[in-house]
Amino acid sequence: MESFKMALRSIAGNKMRSFLTMLGIIIGVASVIMLVSIVSGYMNSMMESFSDMGVDQINVSVTNTASRTVDTDDFYEFLDENPETFAYLTPTATVNGRLKYGNDTMSGTSIGGYSEDYLTIKGYEMEAGRNLSYSDMAGEKRVAVMGYYTAWYMFGSAEEAIGEKIRINGNVFYVVGVVKRQDEDSLEEGGMDDFVWIPYSTAGKIARTGFMSSYIITVRDVNDADAGVTKIEDYLYSVFKDDDLYSVYANSEMLDQMNEMIGQLSMMLGGIAGISLLVAGVGVMNIMLVSVTERTREIGIRKALGARRGVIMTQFVIEAAVTSTMGGILGIIMGSVMTVLIGTAIGITCTPTFGAVLLSFGVSVGIGLIFGYMPANRAARLNPIDALRSE
Amino acid sequence: MADISIAPQDDIRAKDTPLIRLKEIYKIYQMGDETVHATDGISLDIYRGEFVAIVGKSGSGKSTLMNIIGALDVPTKGNYYIDGHDTSSMTDNELADIRNRRIGFIFQQYNLLPKLSILENVELPLLYQGVKEPERKIRAMEELEKVGLKEKAKMRPIQLSGGQQQRVSIARALASRPSLILADEPTGALDSKTSREVLDIIKKLNDEGNTIVMITHDPTIAVRARRVVRIIDGKVDFDGSAEEYGKL
Numbered sequence: 164m165e166s167f168k169m170a171l172r173s174i175a176g177n178k179m180r181s182f183l184t185m186l187g188i189i190i191g192v193a194s195v196i197m198l199v200s201i202v203s204g205y206m207n208s209m210m211e212s213f214s215d216m217g218v219d220q221i222n223v224s225v226t227n228t229a230s231r232t233v234d235t236d237d238f239y240e241f242l243d244e245n246p247e248t249f250a251y252l253t254p255t256a257t258v259n260g261r262l263k264y265g266n267d268t269m270s271g272t273s274i275g276g277y278s279e280d281y282l283t284i285k286g287y288e289m290e291a292g293r294n295l296s297y298s299d300m301a302g303e304k305r306v307a308v309m310g311y312y313t314a315w316y317m318f319g320s321a322e323e324a325i326g327e328k329i330r331i332n333g334n335v336f337y338v339v340g341v342v343k344r345q346d347e348d349s350l351e352e353g354g355m356d357d358f359v360w361i362p363y364s365t366a367g368k369i370a371r372t373g374f375m376s377s378y379i380i381t382v383r384d385v386n387d388a389d390a391g392v393t394k395i396e397d398y399l400y401s402v403f404k405d406d407d408l409y410s411v412y413a414n415s416e417m418l419d420q421m422n423e424m425i426g427q428l429s430m431m432l433g434g435i436a437g438i439s440l441l442v443a444g445v446g447v448m449n450i451m452l453v454s455v456t457e458r459t460r461e462i463g464i465r466k467a468l469g470a471r472r473g474v475i476m477t478q479f480v481i482e483a484a485v486t487s488t489m490g491g492i493l494g495i496i497m498g499s500v501m502t503v504l505i506g507t508a509i510g511i512t513c514t515p516t517f518g519a520v521l522l523s524f525g526v527s528v529g530i531g532l533i534f535g536y537m538p539a540n541r542a543a544r545l546n547p548i549d550a551l552r553s554e
Numbered sequence: 555m556a557d558i559s560i561a562p563q564d565d566i567r568a569k570d571t572p573l574i575r576l577k578e579i580y581k582i583y584q585m586g587d588e589t590v591h592a593t594d595g596i597s598l599d600i601y602r603g604e605f606v607a608i609v610g611k612s613g614s615g616k617s618t619l620m621n622i623i624g625a626l627d628v629p630t631k632g633n634y635y636i637d638g639h640d641t642s643s644m645t646d647n648e649l650a651d652i653r654n655r656r657i658g659f660i661f662q663q664y665n666l667l668p669k670l671s672i673l674e675n676v677e678l679p680l681l682y683q684g685v686k687e688p689e690r691k692i693r694a695m696e697e698l699e700k701v702g703l704k705e706k707a708k709m710r711p712i713q714l715s716g717g718q719q720q721r722v723s724i725a726r727a728l729a730s731r732p733s734l735i736l737a738d739e740p741t742g743a744l745d746s747k748t749s750r751e752v753l754d755i756i757k758k759l760n761d762e763g764n765t766i767v768m769i770t771h772d773p774t775i776a777v778r779a780r781r782v783v784r785i786i787d788g789k790v791d792f793d794g795s796a797e798e799y800g801k802l
Contacts, residue, residue: 172669172670173669176669460665461667463665464665464666464667465667465678465682466650466653467624467626467653467659467665468653468654468659468678468679468682468726469650469651469653469654469655469679469682469683469730470650470654470682471646471647471650471651471682472646472647472650473647474682547626548621548626548627551626551661551665
C-alpha cells in the first residue's frame, strides 16, 4: 500500500516522463484493440451481407434417370427424417416465358415455381394478400405472388394487384399476394422487386418437365451447413449410386473461404500490433532504466535510511506496473473510441471485443512487470555508498 | 540473521561495554596494480553518551571509516560491533536493518528527498521500520517539533533554508530513536552562523544522552566534540579529549 502510494507520487512527480512511457503502451494497446475489433466488425458485417444472400442455403440439383429418381416428395421425406439439421425446402423451377397482363408484356420479370417456404427462405415478408400455400402446391393452383415492382408497374399498387389476372405463356394466374419492397434504393425492371412466384407443382405442369431438378434446402444452424451437405450427398448417392448425377453446394462455402482469408489477415495485423506492444515494453524498460539512473541518489538515501532490497525493488516494480496499467487503461479508452469512430467512418458496426480488451490489458500489465523487473533489480542492488555519492 | 529485533533504547548493558567497537579494521582497495589501505588497522571503542569527532584531511580514510561505522560498508578485515552485533559478515538486508534501527544519519548535503514533504522525509526511517500510520506521522511530527520546524511539515525541502534542511535531517536521524547518531560533515554546506546553530543542536542531543559520532575535516568544528580522533593515512593518529586536541 505504501509502495503503491510512493509509486503514484513518483509518477505524478514526473508527469512528462511517465506520459512518454505510457505513450508506447497507449498506442500499442489501442492498436491491438482497434485492429482486432475492426477486423471482427468487418467480419460480422460481411457475415450479415452474406446471410442476406442466404448462407444457410444449400443448392441441390439432380439429374433424374429413367430408373433412378428423386422427386419433391422424396426430398420432403428426407427433410422430415433430419429435422434437427434442416429447416426449409423449396424446389426452384425457372419458368421461361412471357408475363402478360391485358395487352402489355413484361420482359425483365423473373418467373419461377417455388414451395410455400420460399418466402421464409428468402427472408421476405408479405406486403398485401397472402403467401403461396400448401394447398396451392397440392392443387396445382393457378395463383401467383409477385414482387413490389411488378405489382406497382402493372397495377399501380400492391393492394390493387390482389385478385388481378395475369398470363404466363398464355396460362391465366390470379395474383393472391405481393411481397414487401426489398430494394430500398431503386425500383426497376429486372430488379430485386420484379418477380412472379407460382406453385412449383403448377410450374412443372406448365413446363411439362415432370420432375423438379433444382432445390434449395436451408439448415437450422449455419455451422451445420457442411454437415448438411454431407447428409444430402449421402442420401443422393444412396439413390443414384453415381455422384455425377447430382451436385450439392452450400452458399456458406464461400463464406468459409472469406473467413479463412479474414482470419489470416487479422492474424497478420495482430502480429504487427503485438510487435508494437513489445516495442512499448522495451520503451518501459528503457525509461525505467533511465529513471533508476536518474534516481540513484534517491535510492542511495533510501538505502542509507534502512530500505531493504525488497522495498526498493517493490517500489520500482510497482511504479512500472502502475505506469503500464495506466497506459493500458488509457489505451483501452483510446482504442475503443477510435474503433467506434473508424467504424462509423467506414460504415461498419465495430464494438471493441472483450477478448481484445482483456488481451491487450493483460499484455500491457505483463510488460510493465516483466520489463520493470530488470531496472528494479538494478536499483535494489545499488551500493548505498556509490549511490549517495552520485549527483 | 543477526538479532536486531530489540529496540536500541531497550539495550541495557553494562556501562563499560562499548556501543561501538572497531577491532583491527582494514579496508583494502585494489586500484590497478596498486593496493590502497583506506583504513589500516583501526581499533576504536566508543561508549554510550560520547560525542566523538573523527577528524582528518580528505584521503585520510575518515570517510571509509564513517561508511563502516554507518554500516554502509563492511571492512575487508577486522570486526565492527555495534550494540554487540558484528556487521562484518552481514548481508545487505541485515546491514539495512542496522542502519535503519541503530544509526541516525546526518549528511553534509542533508540528503532529503526533494519530492517528499518535510514530514514524509522524517517518516522514511519509520516507514522502513514498518511503523504504521498514524503512529508514524505522530512520531515524525514530534521530531520536527524538537527541531522547531513543526509549522513547515507540509513544505518541500527546497522551500527551506540550508540550516532548516539540516534540522529536518536531524529530525529524520532522531525519528528511529537510534543508538548512534552519525553526522558526516554536518556543517559543511552551511555558513558559520547556521553552522553554530546546528552544532548547538547536536551538542544538545548529546547532553540529552545521545551518542554522537561526527566526521569532519575542520579542526575548529572537531573541538566542539568531547573527544577527538584524528585519522592520518588510515591510522588513528590522535585519540583524546577535545581540550587535549585543542592544545596540539
